[in-house]
Amino acid sequence: MLLKTKESLIRRMYLVDVAKGLAITIKNFFFAPKITIQYPEERRKYSDRFRGQHYIKATNGVENCTACMLCPTVCPAECIHIVAGERPDKEKYPVQFEIDILRCCFCGMCEEACPKDAIKLSTIYEMSTESRDVYDRSFLMEQRGNK
Amino acid sequence: MNAIEWYAMIGKTALVIGMLLMVAPVMNWIERRGAGLMQNRLGPNRVGPFGLFQTIADALKFLFKEDRILGHVNPFWYFIAPIVVLIPACMTFAVIPFASSITVDGTVIRMQAAELNVGFLYVFAIASLGVYGLIMGGWASNNKFALLGSLRSSSQMISYELSMGLSVIGLVMVFSSVDLMAITQGQGEALWQLGPLTIPKWGIFVQPIGFIIFLTAVFAETNRLPFDLPEGEPEIVGFHVEYGSMKFAVFMMGEYMNMAVASGLLASLYFGGWQLLPGMGWALGNLGLAGDAHEWARIGFEMLSFTLKLSFFMWFFVWVRWTLPRFRYDQLMDLGWKVLLPLSLANIVITGAMIYYGWV
Ligand code: SF4
Ligand code: SF4
Numbered sequence: 209m210l211l212k213t214k215e216s217l218i219r220r221m222y223l224v225d226v227a228k229g230l231a232i233t234i235k236n237f238f239f240a241p242k243i244t245i246q247y248p249e250e251r252r253k254y255s256d257r258f259r260g261q262h263y264i265k266a267t268n269g270v271e272n273c274t275a276c277m278l279c280p281t282v283c284p285a286e287c288i289h290i291v292a293g294e295r296p297d298k299e300k301y302p303v304q305f306e307i308d309i310l311r312c313c314f315c316g317m318c319e320e321a322c323p324k325d326a327i328k329l330s331t332i333y334e335m336s337t338e339s340r341d342v343y344d345r346s347f348l349m350e351q352r353g354n355k
Numbered sequence: 356m357n358a359i360e361w362y363a364m365i366g367k368t369a370l371v372i373g374m375l376l377m378v379a380p381v382m383n384w385i386e387r388r389g390a391g392l393m394q395n396r397l398g399p400n401r402v403g404p405f406g407l408f409q410t411i412a413d414a415l416k417f418l419f420k421e422d423r424i425l426g427h428v429n430p431f432w433y434f435i436a437p438i439v440v441l442i443p444a445c446m447t448f449a450v451i452p453f454a455s456s457i458t459v460d461g462t463v464i465r466m467q468a469a470e471l472n473v474g475f476l477y478v479f480a481i482a483s484l485g486v487y488g489l490i491m492g493g494w495a496s497n498n499k500f501a502l503l504g505s506l507r508s509s510s511q512m513i514s515y516e517l518s519m520g521l522s523v524i525g526l527v528m529v530f531s532s533v534d535l536m537a538i539t540q541g542q543g544e545a546l547w548q549l550g551p552l553t554i555p556k557w558g559i560f561v562q563p564i565g566f567i568i569f570l571t572a573v574f575a576e577t578n579r580l581p582f583d584l585p586e587g588e589p590e591i592v593g594f595h596v597e598y599g600s601m602k603f604a605v606f607m608m609g610e611y612m613n614m615a616v617a618s619g620l621l622a623s624l625y626f627g628g629w630q631l632l633p634g635m636g637w638a639l640g641n642l643g644l645a646g647d648a649h650e651w652a653r654i655g656f657e658m659l660s661f662t663l664k665l666s667f668f669m670w671f672f673v674w675v676r677w678t679l680p681r682f683r684y685d686q687l688m689d690l691g692w693k694v695l696l697p698l699s700l701a702n703i704v705i706t707g708a709m710i711y712y713g714w715v
Contacts, residue, residue, distance in 0.1 A: 223567070229678040237393045244397040 254331055259316045261332040262307055264348045265325060271349060272326035275302040279318035279327050287311035288318060307343040309335070328353055363464040371448050371468045378669075379611040380410035386673045393677045420600035428597060432495035437598070437605035440488030444612035447478045451619040452536045454629045454657035457650050465536060466629070466654065474533035478620065479520055482576065485613070486512050489585065489594050492606075496597035505594035508585030511575055511687060515582075518695035519572035525565045525706035526558055526624055529715050539628035546715075558625035561715050564702045566625045568695050573617040575691065578610060579672050581679040582687060586610075618668035619661075626664050629657035 218224055245252055254260075264271045275292035287310075293303035318327045330353030384399075384407060391398020400406040424430050454466035471477050486509045493505020527533055530541040538558075546556040559566045575582040586593045595606050622628055631639070635656050644652050682690070709715050 226675075226679065230674060233393050233674060233678045236395060237389070240395045242392070242397050243395050244391075246397070 254333070256331065258331045258333070259314045259319075259329040261330050261335050261352065262309075262312075262318075262343060262348060263328050263330055263350060263352045264305065264345075265328050266349060266351060271301065272324045273302050273305065273322075274324055274326075275300050276323060278321045278323060282317045282321040284315060284317060285311045285313050302345065305345040305348055307348065309343050310340055357462060359459055359462045360464070363459075363462075364468075367464075367466065367468045368449075370453075372445065375445055375448055375612050375615060378615045379608040380414065382611045382614065382669060382673075383410045383413070383607075385670070386676070389670075389673045390677050393674075414604065417601050417604040422600045422602070425597060427497045429495040429497060432491045433597075434602075436488050436492035436495060437602045437609070438488075439491060440485050440609040441605050441612070443481045443484040443488075444609045444616060447481045447616045448612075448619060450474060450477050450535055451616070451623055452539055452628060453619075453661045454654045455536075455540070457654050466658070467536060470536075472534055474535050474538070475523065475620065475624070476533055478616065479516070482613070482616070483512075483516055485609070488609070492598065493594035496594070498597050500592040501594050501596045504585065504587075504592055504596065507591075507684065508578065508594055511582065511584055511691075512578075514688060514691040515572040515575035515695070518568055518691060518699045519576060521696070521699035522562075522565045522568035522572060522702065523624065524699075524703050525562045528703070528706050528710055529561050535623050535628070539623050539630065542627040543630050555627060555630065556715075557627045557630075562625070562702070562706065564698065564705075568699045568702065569625070570621065571690070571695060573621065574672070574675065575687070577613040577617050577672070579614065580676040581682050583676075583681060584684060584687065587681065614669060614672050615665070618665045618672070621668045622661060622664035628664070629661040631656055632660045632663065635660055 264273055266272065275290050277290060277292070280286070280288040280290055287308040289304070289306045289308070290302045291304035292300055295301050314329065316329055319329050332352055387409070388398035388400070388406065390396075398406065399409040402408040402412050424433065449469040450467060450471050452465065452467035456463050456465040458464075489505045489508045489512070493501045493503075493508075496502070526538065530538045532538055532541070542555060542557050544556045545553045546560055547554045554560055574580075578585045584591065584593075586595075595603060598606065639649075639653060639656050642649075642652055706715075
C-alpha cells in the first residue's frame, strides 16, 4: 500500500535536512572516535573462551591424553585421528594424534568431551598456511595456551 | 602571436592539463580517507605517508591487469567510449579563469587556458558530449544491463542539463556576459555595505536560488551521489559493467575531472572565482612588494584563492557523497522535471524583475 504523508514545505524542500545531515557527517569526520584496529600492530583482544588453534595439555612434559577416543567420537567433523599405544608402565597413550584442521569447525566439542583435560583450544587465531597441513602429535604438544 | 603569448599559452595549458591529471589520484585518496573518517574508520593509510601512495598502487594495479576485449563487444566503440568520456572532461576546464590577467612586456596575459568569448556556453556544449561516451559504452558492451544503465544515465544527464543551463541564465542577466572572466571580474564589486563588512557581489548573494539549482544539477551531471544512478555500485548495474582494467579507470578519471570542472564553475560563477578571499587582500598589501613582484604575488594569491574555493567544492562532493542516500529513479526524474526546471524558470523571471527595479 502506498502511504502518502503530508510533509511541511520546509521538509519537502529537503535543504534543511541535507544541512543537518552534512553537520552530522562532518562531526563524525572530526570528532568521532575511530574504531579501526590497525591489525599487525594492534590486535583484537578476544575472550579467554575463544576457540582457536588446538593443543594437547601436558603435565611435566607428558601429555594428559589417555587415548580414550572420546574426542574422535564426539567430533562432528570427524577430523581427529588417534592411534593408541601402551607405555611401559601400562598406561594408554596416543602414538599418533592428528587433527585435520581444514575440516575442523572449531566447535570445541572435543575440549568439552575430554575427561583428562587434555585437548584444548587456544586463543590463537592466525592459522593460515600455504599447504594443507594436518596437525600431528608433536605440533599439538606445543603448549600454546593457558587454559 | 608573439613569443610571450606562445609561452604563456603553453604554460597555461600545461598547468590546466597537469592539474586535471592530478585531480583523479588526489581526489581518489581524499575520497577514500574522507569516507573512512566519516564512517568512524581510518581509510587506507598503509602505502606511503598517510596512505598517499595508495592511488599510485591502484593505478599500477589497473595498468597491470589484463586488458581484455570481450568476445561479444563491438571492439571499436567499446575502446573509444572511455576516451569520449575523458576528452570533454579535459577540454571544458579551458575556459575557467584561475587568476586575473597580468601584463608582461606590454602583452596582457589572461590566466585562463582559452580565451573564448562564448564562455561557459562552451563548457555546456562540450560537457554534454560526455553523454555520447556513456551511450557508446553501454551500446558497445552488447549487454542488456549495460544498455539499460547507459539509457538511465543519459536520460539523467539530459534532464539535468536543462535546469543547469537555465539556472545560470539569471547570472548572465545580472553580469550581462557569458564570459567567465567578465563574470568573475563583475563579482569583485560590492553588493552591500554592512558597517565595516563589505558583501561582495558574488553569485551566491545575487542568485541564491540559481546557486542551489546549479549545485543540484551539477551533482547529477557529474554522476555523483545522491544521483549516481549511472554507477550505482551496490544494487543497480551501470553502463560500465563490461569494462575492466585501465578502461574502467579512465571512466573514473573522467568522473573526477568532471568534478573538477564543476567545482571550478561553481567557484567562478557563484563564489567570485579568483577574487581574493577576505584577508588575502590585506596580506597582499602587507607584503610590501612593488612593481612586477607585486603583480606576480597578486596572481599567486588569486590562484591560491581560486584553488581554495575549488578544493572546497571538491571536498563538498565527497562530503555529500557520504551523507545522502541515492535517489530512486522516479524521484530523480521528479526532482529534475517537476521541481528544478520550474524553479529555474521562475528564477529567471524573478531576476528579470529584480534587474528592472534596479535591485542588483
Ligand atoms: S573443535 Fe569440534 S570439529 Fe574441531 S576437532 Fe574439536 S570437536 Fe572436532
Ligand atoms: S578425549 Fe581427551 S583423553 Fe580422550 S582421546 Fe581425546 S584428548 Fe585424549
